[in-house]
Amino acid sequence: MSIKFKEVSHVYSQGTPFEKTALKNINLHIEKGQFVGLIGHTGSGKSTLIQHFNGLLKPTSGEITILGQNISDKNTSLKEIRQKVGLVFQYPEHQLFEMTIFKDVAFGPENMGLPKDEVEHRVREALSMVGIKEEMYGKSPFELSGGQKRRVAIAGVLAMKPEVLVLDEPTAGLDPRGRDEILGQIQMLHKSLGITVILVSHSMEDIAKLVDRIIVMHRGSVALDGAPGSVFEHAEQLEKMGLAAPQIMYIMKALQQKGLDVSTNILTVEEGAKALA
Numbered sequence: 433m434s435i436k437f438k439e440v441s442h443v444y445s446q447g448t449p450f451e452k453t454a455l456k457n458i459n460l461h462i463e464k465g466q467f468v469g470l471i472g473h474t475g476s477g478k479s480t481l482i483q484h485f486n487g488l489l490k491p492t493s494g495e496i497t498i499l500g501q502n503i504s505d506k507n508t509s510l511k512e513i514r515q516k517v518g519l520v521f522q523y524p525e526h527q528l529f530e531m532t533i534f535k536d537v538a539f540g541p542e543n544m545g546l547p548k549d550e551v552e553h554r555v556r557e558a559l560s561m562v563g564i565k566e567e568m569y570g571k572s573p574f575e576l577s578g579g580q581k582r583r584v585a586i587a588g589v590l591a592m593k594p595e596v597l598v599l600d601e602p603t604a605g606l607d608p609r610g611r612d613e614i615l616g617q618i619q620m621l622h623k624s625l626g627i628t629v630i631l632v633s634h635s636m637e638d639i640a641k642l643v644d645r646i647i648v649m650h651r652g653s654v655a656l657d658g659a660p661g662s663v664f665e666h667a668e669q670l671e672k673m674g675l676a677a678p679q680i681m682y683i684m685k686a687l688q689q690k691g692l693d694v695s696t697n698i699l700t701v702e703e704g705a706k707a708l709a
C-alpha cells in the first residue's frame with residue numbers, strides 16, 4: 433500500500449488570467465512505513481502536493497494512486513481515502529472547536545459512524561499516544577498551551593486510525609520547547625505505529641535527524657529526493673534554493689573542499705565538526 437504519482441501537474445484557475453502552475457510533472461513513490469520530510473521554500477508547492485495525498489485536490493494532468501486506488505476514478509471513495517490518509521493542517525489548533533478535549537477528538541470517529549464504545553476507546557488511545565493525560569479530557573482546548581493544543585489536534589486525526597499521517601509544518605509558531613516536544617511525539621508515533629509519516633517543513637534542521645527520506649520541492653518540481661545524507665551532498669544547490677541550514681552547510685562545504693566523503697551520515701553540526709577535525 434503506497435502513494436504513487438505519475439507525471440502529476442496541478443494548475444490553479446486554469447484558463448483564467450490567474451492561471452498558476454503549482455506542480456509540474458511530479459513522479460513519486462512513497463512506500464508504506466516510510467518517514468518522509470517534504471521540504472521547500474514558501475511557494476514551492478508543498479501544500480498543493482500534500483492536498484493531493486488525500487484527494488482534497490485532484491491533478492490537472494497525470495495519475496495518482498493512493499493505497500491502491502486512482503483518486504480521479506469516479507468509483508473511488510474519497511471518504512475512505514480521507515480516513516486512511518490523515519492530514520494535519522498548519523495551525524491545526526484553529527480547527528479545535530468543541531467544549532472539551534475529549535469531544536474534539538471524538539468528532540472524527542463519531543462522523544465515521546462508529547459505535548459509542550469504539551469512539552471512546554479510540555479517543556482514549558489517541559490522546560494517550562500524544563501524551564495528554566486523562567485529567568485533561570474534560571478541559572476546554574482553549575486552556576491548553578500551544579504545544580498541547582497541537583497534540584490534541586493530531587490526536588483528532590489519529591483517532592481515525594490513518595495508514596498515512598501527513599503533517600503540514602507541525603512546529604510553525606511554537607517555541608523551541610514546544611517544537612522539540614511535537615517532533616519527539618511524531619517520531620515516537622512513527623516508531624510505535626509503523627505508519628507512513630510525511631512531514632512538511634521549510635527547515636532542514638528540523639527534519640534532517642528524524643526522517644529517512646527528504647523530498648526537496650522547488651518551483652513546483654521535485655529538485656532532490658533521497659536519504660538525508662545524499663540530499664546534503666548538494667550543498668550549493670540547497671543554498672541556491674534558500675534551504676541552507678547555515679552551520680551544517682558550512683561544514684559540508686569544508687568537508688567537500690578537503691575532498692572528504694560527505695555521503696556518510698553527517699546530519700548534525702557536532703558530527704560534521706568531528707569529521708573535519
Ligand code: ADP
Nearest residue numbers: 444452454472473474475476477478479480481
Ligand atoms: P508551499 O506550500 O510550498 O508554500 P503552495 O503549494 O502553497 O506552496 O503554493 C504553490 C504555488 O501555487 C504558489 O505560487 C502559490 O502562490 C500558488 N497557489 C497556492 N494556492 C493557490 C490557489 N488556491 N490559487 C492560486 N494559486 C495558488
